[in-house]
Amino acid sequence: MNKMLRYSSLTKKYVMALAGFFLMIFLLIHLGINLFIIPFTENHQDIFRDGVHFMTTNPLIKAMEIFLFGGFLIHILIGIILQIRNWMARPIRYAKANNSQGSFFSKYMIYTGAVILIFLIIHLGNFYFVKLGLTEAPEGMTRVADDHDFYSMAINLFSNKIYSGIYIVLFILLGFHLNHAFQSAFQSLGLSHSKYTPFIKAVGDFYSIVVPLGFILIPLYFIIYY
Amino acid sequence: MNIKLKIWRQKNAKAKGKFVNYSLDNVSPEMSFLEMLDALNNKLIIEGDEPVAFEHDCREGICGCCSLYINGTPHGPGEKTTTCELHMRSFKDGQTIVVEPWRSKAFPVMKDLIVDRNAFDKIIAAGGFISIDAGSSQDSNAVLVRKEKADEAFISASCIGCGACVAACKNASAMLFVSAKVSQFALLPQGKVEAVERVQAMVAKMDELGFGNCTNTYACEAVCPKGISVTNIARMNREFLYAKIS
Numbered sequence: 001m002n003k004m005l006r007y008s009s010l011t012k013k014y015v016m017a018l019a020g021f022f023l024m025i026f027l028l029i030h031l032g033i034n035l036f037i038i039p040f041t042e043n044h045q046d047i048f049r050d051g052v053h054f055m056t057t058n059p060l061i062k063a064m065e066i067f068l069f070g071g072f073l074i075h076i077l078i079g080i081i082l083q084i085r086n087w088m089a090r091p092i093r094y095a096k097a098n099n100s101q102g103s104f105f106s107k108y109m110i111y112t113g114a115v116i117l118i119f120l121i122i123h124l125g126n127f128y129f130v131k132l133g134l135t136e137a138p139e140g141m142t143r144v145a146d147d148h149d150f151y152s153m154a155i156n157l158f159s160n161k162i163y164s165g166i167y168i169v170l171f172i173l174l175g176f177h178l179n180h181a182f183q184s185a186f187q188s189l190g191l192s193h194s195k196y197t198p199f200i201k202a203v204g205d206f207y208s209i210v211v212p213l214g215f216i217l218i219p220l221y222f223i224i225y226y
Numbered sequence: 227m228n229i230k231l232k233i234w235r236q237k238n239a240k241a242k243g244k245f246v247n248y249s250l251d252n253v254s255p256e257m258s259f260l261e262m263l264d265a266l267n268n269k270l271i272i273e274g275d276e277p278v279a280f281e282h283d284c285r286e287g288i289c290g291c292c293s294l295y296i297n298g299t300p301h302g303p304g305e306k307t308t309t310c311e312l313h314m315r316s317f318k319d320g321q322t323i324v325v326e327p328w329r330s331k332a333f334p335v336m337k338d339l340i341v342d343r344n345a346f347d348k349i350i351a352a353g354g355f356i357s358i359d360a361g362s363s364q365d366s367n368a369v370l371v372r373k374e375k376a377d378e379a380f381i382s383a384s385c386i387g388c389g390a391c392v393a394a395c396k397n398a399s400a401m402l403f404v405s406a407k408v409s410q411f412a413l414l415p416q417g418k419v420e421a422v423e424r425v426q427a428m429v430a431k432m433d434e435l436g437f438g439n440c441t442n443t444y445a446c447e448a449v450c451p452k453g454i455s456v457t458n459i460a461r462m463n464r465e466f467l468y469a470k471i472s
């Protein structure tokens with residue numbers, strides 16, 4: 001921890017950006033599996049269960065899990081350290097708040113991040129800890145071939161309108177986080193180019209809209225059809 | 227025109243400051259912002275009050291002294307202008323103008339609107355120079371430099387060290403300034419020789435002096451009177467990464 005504080009501000013940002021990239025790839029894979037909760041193919045349930053089974057048992061993925069947790073932890077820790085230093089860098093605030101332009105969502109990264117963190121804890125409580133056997137499975141969850149059935153569990157959660165509502169709001173905020181984050185991570189790593197940077201920004205806008213929207217489709221489907 | 231002013235007054239570095247309201251008549255729209263403050267100070271002196279301390283020197287946008295945070299923007303409204311280049315026609319008759327000093331831990335207020343920008347000099351002293359012996363003047367084409375690189379280095383070197391980037395940044399980060407000063411050398415052959423040591427020394431000094439960390443908000447670029455681009459920051463990120471792994 002002490003050592004982490006002593007690293008240069010730029011080194012912290014490299015690590016933050018690399019961890020962020022990793023998390024963004026993870027998010028994409030997670031979405032790919034989740035979408036099969038929606039019955040747009042006949043065997044969507046089987047595909048979803050196979051996907052979950054693969055992600056929870058494949059040894060390569062298991063190994064990646066360590067990186068994933070490490071990535072989250074490092075991203076969150078450094079994010080908080082940087083934010084505290086940034087607050088300290090201006091002990092006396094302006095009477096007239098800064099009205100300069102610049103990236104809008106970048107001003108709220110710590111807040112959108114904090115909301116993601118809270119959801120993350122709830123989410124782990126709902127799914128991951130159940131898998132580990134740390135917490136009790138909620139009622140109505142059936143076991144299929146000695147595996148916890150995350151499909152029926154997801155159905156269970158999304159049939160709760162309040163949960164679905166919170167879920168939708170959370171993913172909108174995640175979109176805000178990602179909208180700034182995507183291009184910011186490139187800039188932090190020094191990847192800026194007169195030709196390619198506008199393209200990267202466009203991909204970032206696309207990613208930050210399409211990925212959260214994909215996640216939101218699931219509760220939306222339940223709200224509309226149940 | 228008549229102008230209402232709300233100005234930060236602070237006796238010295240240790241004193242607790244406060245805002246004081248002033249009203250000034252007969253302000254001409256042609257006046258620069260600093261001339262308007264001169265007029266205010268004349269009035270205060272005649273009335274037996276202490277004039278408002280503010281920093282100024284060239285009054286033509288090249289020295290970077292006139293660091294005033296006006297109505298929520300460093301150097302006030304207007305693109306790519308310093309306070310001395312700002313004119314009263316940018317304001318409305320009867321408008322209230324709030325004037326504050328730069329706010330940053332690394333730039334402590336010395337008196338009224340004057341801050342100590344010595345931190346920038348310390349960063350320059352840490353590595354913003356060339357110490358190799360470049361020899362006596364050579365044939366102008368002995369060292370070849372691409373035109374694009376020369377132009378970029380020139381633009382980076384046009385940073386006047388005003389500190390508006392720090393003042394505007396929500397993190398009070400000095401990245402735009404430091405990256406411009408790293409870039410002006412890194413882009414040219416003479417500067418490349420010590421590039422690895424330079425970028426590390428300057429970044430270490432910047433961190434040590436209590437500037438915040440860059441979160442790529444780009445508020446700096448929006449207020450820079452010299453149009454220094456955040457591509458300089460990306461270049462410094464590259465230079466530093468290269469220095470760390472080489």
Ligand code: HEM
Nearest residue numbers: 017020023024079109110113114116117181184185188441
């Ligand atoms: C799926 C989850 C997340 C993803 C994909 C993600 C992604 C990113 C990325 C790519 C960046 C840009 C990094 C850079 O500019 O170098 C970033 C910045 C940031 N993230 Fe996250 N993040 C996630 C969750 C969180 C969480 C849980 C927090 C908790 C506090 C957080 C706090 C921050 C902060 C404060 C920044 C701004 C820091 C800076 O720009 O220096 N993020 N995020």
Ligand code: SF4
Nearest residue numbers: 385386388389391450
């Ligand atoms: S980068 Fe621009 S705003 Fe910052 S010190 Fe240099 S001239 Fe001033």
Ligand code: FES
Nearest residue numbers: 285289290292310
């Ligand atoms: S007084 Fe020199 S830049 Fe304004």
